[in-house]
Amino acid sequence: MKVGLFIPCYMDALEPEVGVSTLKLLERFNLDITYPFDQTCCGQLMTNTGCQKEAAATEALFVKNFAYFDYIVMPSGSCTHQVRANFTAIEQTEDVKHVRRNTYDLVEFLHDIIRVDAFPWASFPYKVAIHYNCNALRGLRHASMSELREPYFSKPKDLLKKVRGVEFVDLERPDECCGFGGTFSVFEEGVSAKMGQDKVIDQYKSGAEYVVSADSSCLMHQKGCAQRMKLPLKYVHIVQILNGDLQ
Amino acid sequence: MSVNMNLNDDALQHETEPKGAIINGNKPIDQLEAANRFILAQAHEKMHDNRLWDLRKKRDAQMHLIPEWEELRQLASDIKEHTLEHLAYYLEIFEKNAKANGIHVYWAIDAEECNAIAIKIMKDHKTRTLVKSKSMLGEECGLRHAVEKEGIIVIETDLGERIQQLDNEDPSHVVVPAVHKSRTDVSRVFTKTLNAQAGNNDIHYLAETQRETNRPYILKAEAGMTGGNFLVAETGAVVVCTNEGNADLSANTPKLHIVTVGIEKVIPKLEHLAVFIRLLSRSALGSPITQYTSYFRGPRQQGGEMHVILVDNTRSTRLADKQFKAGLKCIRCGACMNTCPVFRRSGGLSYGSTYAGPIGLILSPGYNKHKFRNLPFASTLNGSCANVCPVKINIHEQIFTWRVVLAEKGELSFTKRVMMQAAGKILAHPSLYRAAISNADRALKYLPHFLVYNNLNTWGRQRDLPFTPKETFHSWYERNYMKKGKVHE
Known part of the structure; x- marks a missing residue:
């Protein structure tokens, strides 16, 4: 199984340790992992602004980097959703279709593809609130959604339950958007920050010690809000718990 | 700005009410x-x-009481899609049956024609006072103002809509038009306009004041006007749903009843009505049904007249546009507004458009691409709106599509356009990208500057900046893997 690892651009520059954890965790499962060296970004920045023309070359570069893998894995639900749902700025060749079909977010990959049944190396005896990135939740279906009448499920929770000691706490608004929204976080700064503040207050009131998510981008925004408000919350990517990095 | 976690009611009653978007002709609204x-x-x-989230929670509770909820939504969506596919057919059936019931039916291509027809009917009946129940189509057409210009007194009979009329403001929400006001805000309006006691913000007193001052108008009005939630083609009837019974007062007290309604409101049969009635109020307010569901099948006896104006006003253009046609399924329940995290924190008046919130983001540019070009960006594309929509409109996907359309039409702001061109170039070239984030200092300078192309002050005004690591993942990988020959390439 040839696996191509994609590390999102913001993670590459600002949260490299999450990238390292992802690589180290995947290495535990005897996979043939490659990190294509010429990778940049998924192009979501341009796509979500409506700029298809400007996104095309970045999408093409992504496909060129990853067309030769059985699976493309990345520690981000949001970037995965971009590739799977929105890579439409370029001609839909067989390579493009292959890449879009075989791109998985790390949670999906662990949960649905290689079906990890235990993380014996990890323990995390803390109270944890889960944050679902909206693309991961409503686009990739990481979990059931509060707006629909459907049976409860949560892939991130399923994985975290396999880690010793994790205790879950519930939020008052379990899947309300935190207001990051990519460029929304700076173009619409006032509303974005207000949404972030409300989100971290909800997390704080829940009694959580850690907030965990499959997306670092939302966490960067929430962490920025919580620190400014001097709330004692810690923010970690799910892979850091699953790989046992924080004990 | 400090964040106050414990705002109480006292603070609310002493705070000045925020006003909506600045409207300046055709200039893009700065939401x-x-x-x-x-x-x-x-x-x-x-x-x-809190008020709107409370409605969302009540809606969820109602949903959980109906095992077949998701099937109902699908059914409602299917009925709407079928009807839109055969819209002309069902409208003609409606017209035929309504006429057979004794209703006068008119067709209006746009707002102007709708208003002109309504005014002519009223003038023919020597109308001096019109009592009107809430109608989003009326708002869309600027009907109240057009009628007032003719010297006819117009009185809104819905409490929230009346508050907004007296305050010279548009409704801020399709179902709860004054939801952005505190009781003190309402008291101030009533003191100024209805001679209410200054400083008395007791809600019973305020409601009573509105009722006592409105009822005489209802009794003396020569004409009543309502919108229509549904038109039943099979029976030629107009269905109006309210919680105050004000539509019934408006329609039944004067001899003349005028209905203005969008052509997309037609449904084929009476049996289909049940599907929508079950969904409408549950989605809107989290109540099983509106207090009043009135079924107007013809004029009252003893000299009553009923006139229905079927209004197009961009609808047939939308119908021909595959990308945005689904917006016509909307039944104006407001569920998307209640769930929208941006709407709840912005207020409906910030959109400067008849339709605010998620549905407003996709309907408004259809009226005017330039004026409403910023609206599709007032969204995080989180998708909650589409999930609560009782007729399954793909709202967040259409918001996304509008961005693409606006970019193609040259309606992106200068900043966005320039930034995306630069970002598109850098991200397509690994060497340029690596140079841009080559070391931590540079990365912090460019990120989020580089990623989101804005200045750091925007990120940092209310949020701390991310911690800057010593090296990128890329260089860590290079240091640890490339030089040790671990690379498989």
Whole structure:
């Protein structure tokens, strides 16, 4: 199984340790992992602004980097959703279709593809609130959604339950958007920050010690809000718990 | 700005009400500017967020009581899609049956024609006073103002809509038009316009004041006007749903009943009505049904007249546009507004458009691409709106599509356009990208600057900046893997 690892651009520059954890965790499962060296970004920045023309070359570069893998894995639900749902700025060749079909977010990959049944190396005896990135939740279906009448499920929770000691706490608004929204976080700064503040207050009131998510981008925004408000919350990517990095 | 976690009612009653977007002819509405002012009124923003989230929670509770909820939504969506596919057919059936019931039926291509027809009917009946129940189509057409210009007194009979009329403001929400106001805000309006006791913000007193001052108009009005939630083609009837019974007062007290309604409101049969009635109020307010569901099948006896104006006003153009046609399924329940985290924190008036919130983001540019070009960006594309929509409109996907359309039509702001061109170039070239984030200092300078192309002050105004690591993942990988020959390439 040839696996191509994609590390999102913001993670590459600002949260490299999450990238390292992802690589180290995947290495535990005897996979043939490659990190294509010429990778940049998924192009979501341009796509979500409506700029298809400007996104095309970045999408093409992504496909060129990853067309030769059985699976493309990345520690981000949001970037995965971009590739799977929105890579439409370029001609839909067989390579493009292959890449879009075989791109998985790390949670999906662990949960649905290689079906990890235990993380014996990890323990995390803390109270944890889960944050679902909206693309991961409503686009990739990481979990059931509060707006629909459907049976409860949560892939991130399923994985975290396999880690010793994790205790879950519930939020008052379990899947309300935190207001990051990519460029929304700076173009619409006032509303974005207000949404972030409300989100971290909800997390704080829940009694959580850690907030965990499959997306670092939302966490960067929430962490920025919580620190400014001097709330004692810690923010970690799910892979850091699953790989046992924080004990 | 400090964040107050414990705003109480007292703070709310003493805070000045935030006003909506600045409207300046055809200039693009600056939704964010108005939203920022709304957020600065911290107690109002919190009240607004809580009130609407409460409606969302009640809606969820109702959903959980109906095992077949998701099937109902699918059914409602299917009925609407079928009807839109055969819209002309069902409208003609409606017209035929309505006429057979004794209803006068008119067709209006746009707002102007709708208003002109309504005014002519009223003038023919020597109308001096019109009592009107809430109608989004009326708002869309600027009907009240057009009628007032003719010297006819117009009285809104819905409490929230009346408050907004007296305050010279548009409704801020399709179902709860004054949801952004505190009881003190209402008291101020009533003191100024209805001679209410200054400083008395007791809600019973305020409601009573409105009722006592409105009822005489209802009794003497020569004409009554309602919108229509549904038109039943099979029976030629107009269905109006309200919680105050004000549509019934407006329609039944004067001899003349005028209905203005969008052509997309037609449904084929009476049996289909049940599907929508079950969904409408549950989605809107989390109540099983509206207090009044009135079924007007013809004029009252003894000299009554009923006139129905079927209004197009961009609808047939939308119908021909595959990308945005689904927006016509909307039944104006407001569920998407209640769930929208941006709407709850911005207030409906910040959108400067008849239709605000998620549905407004996709309907408004269809009226005017330039004026409403910023609206599709007032969204995080989180998708909650589409999930609560009782007729399954793909709202967030259409918001996304509008961005693409606006970019193609040259309606992106200069900043966005220039930034995306630069980002597109850098991200397509690994060497340029690596140079841009080659070391931590540079990365912090470019990120989020580089990623989101804005200045750091925007990120850092209310949020701390991310911690800057010593090296990128890329260089860590290079240091640890490439030089040790671990690379498989």
